[in-house]
Amino acid sequence: MDAKICGIKSSKILNYLVNHKFPPKYIGFISNYPKSKRHVNYENLKDLINIKNRKNINFVSVLVDPDDEILNKISKLNFDYLQLYDVDPEKTLDIKKRLNIKIISAITVQNLNDVCLYKKYKNISEIILFDGKGYEESIGFDHNFLKNVTDNIKIMLAGNIQYNEKLDKYRKITDIVDLSGSLETKGEKDISKINIFLENINYLKNEN
Numbered sequence: 001m002d003a004k005i006c007g008i009k010s011s012k013i014l015n016y017l018v019n020h021k022f023p024p025k026y027i028g029f030i031s032n033y034p035k036s037k038r039h040v041n042y043e044n045l046k047d048l049i050n051i052k053n054r055k056n057i058n059f060v061s062v063l064v065d066p067d068d069e070i071l072n073k074i075s076k077l078n079f080d081y082l083q084l085y086d087v088d089p090e091k092t093l094d095i096k097k098r099l100n101i102k103i104i105s106a107i108t109v110q111n112l113n114d115v116c117l118y119k120k121y122k123n124i125s126e127i128i129l130f131d132g133k134g135y136e137e138s139i140g141f142d143h144n145f146l147k148n149v150t151d152n153i154k155i156m157l158a159g160n161i162q163y164n165e166k167l168d169k170y171r172k173i174t175d176i177v178d179l180s181g182s183l184e185t186k187g188e189k190d191i192s193k194i195n196i197f198l199e200n201i202n203y204l205k206n207e208n
Helices: 011-018 042-048 068-074 089-099 112-120 143-148 191-206
Strands: 002-005 026-030 058-064 081-085 102-109 127-132 154-157 176-179
Touching (some): 002 191, 058 068, 081 089, 127 176
Parallel strands (some): 002 026, 002 176, 026 058, 058 081, 102 127, 154 176
């Protein structure tokens, strides 16, 4: 199981993650959703992700229904993936081909029918993210719904997962655990919580 930490907006936290002894495999940046307190405007984003020696960490631009203007800007930055919300399969494929970039398609889940939407993206996107409704809020959903995902796809899971809970219960349903809000104290990323989460992920990776 791999870790994704989302909603990074400060160079201090980013450098902490990159230099951690168990760094996350994915780091996400909210790129065009100013309603989120974790949003980073384009000029700041350019400076933030312009770091050297990020090892094998994948940088992910998180976009909600992006228009061509923001897509053109993001394409000039050093991102490995686009994480797309509210983008239909046809537009997703067009973006993938046009920008020549890997895609995480985000499906917000409230019921079992929502989960089944993954079938429309499974041949387009490298990763399918199952998230709760609410975008910047950490709203959970019934993870048992994912037992109906039978295709061999790479799954990412988000939505009201706590940094210090026993993550082994997610091993059978996801490849990647994505945290943001639960890693914060008073609205800011908390290094002590991040460390506990990354230590827990590393423990699972090395458990016999």
